[in-house]
Amino acid sequence: MKLAKQLIQEHNESFLADHKKQFDFIAGNTSDVKEVIQKLVDFQVAVPSWALGSGGTRFGRFPAGGEPRNLEEKIEDVGLLHALNQSSGAISLHIPWDIPKDAQSIKTLAAMHGLKFDAVNSNTFQDQQDQALSYKFGSLQHVDKAVRQQAIDHNIEVIRHGIDLGSKSLTVWLADGSCFPGQLNFRKTFQRTLESLQSIYAALPGDWKMFIEYKAFEPNFYSMTVGDWGQSYLYASKLGPKAFTLVDLGHHLPNANIEQIVSLLLMENKLAGFHFNDSKYGDDDLTVGSINPYQLFLIFNELVEGMDARGMNHANDLGWMIDASHNVKDPLEDLLQSVEAILIAYAQALLVNKKELKAAQDANDVVKAQEVLQAAYRTDVRPLIAEARLRAGGALQPLQIFRNLKVREQLIKERGKKTVATGL
Numbered sequence: 001m002k003l004a005k006q007l008i009q010e011h012n013e014s015f016l017a018d019h020k021k022q023f024d025f026i027a028g029n030t031s032d033v034k035e036v037i038q039k040l041v042d043f044q045v046a047v048p049s050w051a052l053g054s055g056g057t058r059f060g061r062f063p064a065g066g067e068p069r070n071l072e073e074k075i076e077d078v079g080l081l082h083a084l085n086q087s088s089g090a091i092s093l094h095i096p097w098d099i100p101k102d103a104q105s106i107k108t109l110a111a112m113h114g115l116k117f118d119a120v121n122s123n124t125f126q127d128q129q130d131q132a133l134s135y136k137f138g139s140l141q142h143v144d145k146a147v148r149q150q151a152i153d154h155n156i157e158v159i160r161h162g163i164d165l166g167s168k169s170l171t172v173w174l175a176d177g178s179c180f181p182g183q184l185n186f187r188k189t190f191q192r193t194l195e196s197l198q199s200i201y202a203a204l205p206g207d208w209k210m211f212i213e214y215k216a217f218e219p220n221f222y223s224m225t226v227g228d229w230g231q232s233y234l235y236a237s238k239l240g241p242k243a244f245t246l247v248d249l250g251h252h253l254p255n256a257n258i259e260q261i262v263s264l265l266l267m268e269n270k271l272a273g274f275h276f277n278d279s280k281y282g283d284d285d286l287t288v289g290s291i292n293p294y295q296l297f298l299i300f301n302e303l304v305e306g307m308d309a310r311g312m313n314h315a316n317d318l319g320w321m322i323d324a325s326h327n328v329k330d331p332l333e334d335l336l337q338s339v340e341a342i343l344i345a346y347a348q349a350l351l352v353n354k355k356e357l358k359a360a361q362d363a364n365d366v367v368k369a370q371e372v373l374q375a376a377y378r379t380d381v382r383p384l385i386a387e388a389r390l391r392a393g394g395a396l397q398p399l400q401i402f403r404n405l406k407v408r409e410q411l412i413k414e415r416g417k418k419t420v421a422t423g424l
C-alpha cells in the first residue's frame with residue numbers, strides 16, 4: 001500500500017494549530033533554528049529489511065500480521081515509513097534473505113517510494129539450505145581454507161547484488177569466535193580472518209566502503225573474532241582506507257563508554273557509522289532511545305562535535321542505520337519511534353552550546369560543563385523535528401497518523417494475518 005500525500009496533509013491540518021504554538025516557542029529560543037531544521041530535514045536513517053517483521057527470541061515468535069512476504073513488500077513498508085516521517089529514505093538488505101530477482105524493477109520500485117539502497121549485509125552466521133560447507137566453526141576464520149573461500153565468495157556475491165542496486169557499502173558482521181578456552185589459537189584465527197577480509201576488500205569497487213562490525217559476545221561466548229572496537233580497528237587499519245569500524249550500540253559489554261569510542265574512531269577517520277538500537281542487558285535490539293536516551297544524546301554530541309571538527313557532512317559522511325528487532329510491538333510503529341528517538345538525540349546535540357562547553361572544559365569547570373550538556377538534553381526538541389517533517393512533506397505526528405489511518409489493519413487485509421517476513 002502507498003499513503004497518498006493528500007491524506008497526510010489532511011491529517012496534518014488537525015495538528016497544525018497546536019504544533020504552531022509549540023514550534024514558535026522553541027524557535028524563539030533557538031538562535032540558528034533555520035540551519036537546525038535543514039539539518040534535520042537532510043538526516044536520513046536506513047531501515048534494515050529484517051526489522052519489518054516481528055523479531056523472535058529463541059523461545060518464540062509472535063508475528064504482528066500483515067508482515068511483508070517478499071522484498072517488494074519490504075520496500076513498500078519502508079516507503080510507508082518514509083512517507084510519514086520523510087527521514088527513512090533508505091533500506092538495507094540482507095543477502096541471501098533479500099536477493100532481488102530483477103534488480104532493475106526493484107530499483108524502480110524503491111525510487112517510486114523515494115528510497116535508496118544503503119549498505120548490503122552478508123550472512124555467514126547460519127547455514128543456507130543448499131550450502132556445501134558448514135559455518136558451525138566459523139566462516140572467515142575457519143581452519144579449513146575451503147570454508148573460508150566459500151564465505152569469501154558469498155561476500156563478493158553480496159557486493160555484486162549491491163552494485164546492481166546502487167549500494168555503496170558492505171557490512172561484514174561475523175559470528176566467528178570460540179565457545180571454549182583452547183578451541184582456537186587467537187593469533188592464527190586473527191591472521192586467517194584478516195586474509196579472508198583482504199580477499200573481499202580486493203573485490204570492492206573504488207567508491208565502496210567496507211564496514212566491519214564488532215560484537216562482544218553471542219553467539220560465541222568465550223571469544224569473538226571481531227569482539228570490540230580495538231579488534232575491528234585493527235582489521236580496518238590493516239585493510240586500508242576503504243575499511244571502517246561499524247558501531248552497533250548493543251554490541252558492547254555493559255557500561256562501555258560508547259561515546260568515547262565514537263569520538264576516537266572519528267578522530268582517526270575510521271568510523272563507518274551506526275547500527276542504532278537500545279538495550280538493558282546485552283544485544284537486546286530494543287527500540288532506539290527506549291532504555292537510555294541520555295547515552296544516545298551523549299553519542300550524538302560526540303558525533304556532531306567530531307564531524308564538525310573534520311568538516312564532515314552530518315547526513316552523508318557516515319552510515320546511519322537502525323538494527324533492532326523484537327517481539328512485542330508493531331514493527332512499523334517501533335521503527336517510527338526509533339527514527340524519532342534518533343532525530344531527537346541529533347537535534348539536542350545540535351543545540352549544545354559549543355562555545356560555552358569549550359570554555360567550561362578549558363577552565364576545568366565541571367559543573368558548568370554538565371549544565372551546558374544537560375540544558376540541551378532537557379530541551380523538548382520535538383516541535384523542531386515535527387517542523388522539519390512538515391517542511392519535507394511528511395506527517396506532523398507519524399505514529400498517530402499510522403494509527404488513525406489503520407495502516408496495520410490494511411496490511412493484514414492485503415497480506416493476511418499469518419504472514420512471516422522472510423529471513424526471520
Ligand SMILES: [Mn+2]
Nearest residue numbers: 213248275323
Ligand atoms: Mn548490527
